[in-house]
Amino acid sequence: MIHTDIVLGDATLRATVGGHGPTILLLHAGGERRGVWSPIAARLGACGYRTVAVDQRGHGESSGQVTTLGPLADDVAALIARESGPVVVAGASLGGFAAMAALAEPAVRSRVTGLILVDVVPDPDPEPTRTWLRDQGFGASLDHLTDDILGSGPALLATISTVDLPVLLVRGGRSFLADDDVHRLCRANRRVTIAVIAEAGHLVARDAPEQLADLIAVHAESCFDEPTVRGAVEFQRALGAFRANCR
Template identity: 25%
Template sequence: MSAGRRLPGTPKPKHVWEDAGGVPIAGDTWGDPNGPLVVLQHGGGQTRHAWKGAGETLGKAGYHAVAFDARGHGDSGWGQDGAYGADFMVEDLRRVVAALGGGRPVLVGASMGGGTSLVALGEGHMEAAALVLVDMAPRIEPEGAQHIQDFMDQKPEGFDSLEEVAEAIASYQPHRPQPRKLDGLAKNVRLAENGKYRWHWDPAWRANRNAFDDYRRRLAEAADNLTLPTLLVRGGLSNVLSEEGAQSFLQQCPHAEYVNVDNAAHMVAGDRNDIFADAVIEFLNRTVPVTV
């Protein structure tokens, strides 16, 4: 199953791990395979392409970076019978890490990917050398979360043109300049049989969202168990993770470090990849340095 045909110009994944729990997982890698493994996990509704700039920067710094499409997203397979949620995402993460040699990777997770990382580490499903949470903490603002849901739920029947897709994205991210060329949108949508442009994700994933309150309690309990080096990165313009929510996490996890990225919203890496990548590499140089 898929949302439709891939558009011309959509980047093909460098890897497809076929044994990921019966769901093929598509990913890209950068850097030296012998360097410390850094796993980049995108947010809900995004793809691995959200990490391209960060992955390239990490690779040049000597790390082995991997970004993969979560199940039900991008070029990865769709879960059968609503097989979504944190437990399935954690198992996919574990299998990708195993395919790349195992060990104790660095986990970098934005939004949904951050939640997967918290559950994986805080509940003891795997070990890691360090954790970077990107605009994600157990306490987020319901209004900001609803803003995301409203954006993702619009036009379930599909868009008539790429221009219409661009307008929808611009209305959600007014702080970003609207692209002059629409080619870059190809990786975010698929062309359905009826000629409509539909988002790349599986509608069943949207229908099986985690119950908000129960999921947040689970994340809070997982955060209580964090002992590894941890960095929280917040977008200064984010309406999802507030400064209060960030400080709440820092009180819960007092050993964690904190970076607030000005002029960035919830999609921190996409808004200010330069500052984001520099902050992450500075943190990793101290906690998980590259050895020559």
């Protein structure tokens, strides 16, 4: 694992990069840090993937302010633009919102070959969302960001409805997400598939890292096997193997 700083305009993001092969970008939930992905990244590395896990702006060792969704989405777009090949993006909660917002840009869509939403949908029911945040002790600290994200629901749903990518939604069996929230997502995009980890709550990466890693690996394999990206992925795997042998 390599720890590095990525300078993106007004923020410097601290990242951990590991493994070799096609890249999976890992975006944590609000209030978490990139370290939550460590056991997942290790498992994905063993499956032949390169992972990039970042502290999103305003979190962990990263700088920057986070009061609206826009800057988070811009960071995701910039992170994807830095990659030389196709990327699968896995975003949990806040990270999923940022990923969906970033996909509104055609340039981002052209570089992303798959999306994994970890217990997040574009337009969740506001009241259970706010209740969960209060129960976690966030109080008023995230009110402005929460208002902005929930107000962006229609736009995020519209974005997902036009995204022609394989999308995996991983639900926590003990999450506050309602079936109606999930059904709206599935109606908006017929390429959405659903997996449920029964013992997990909303913070799936923390509650069930091994199960989540396995689901991400399987979905990523199908995404990277798409005919339009297969050649680039084979090159990434060959380059990764070369670098590993040179160490």
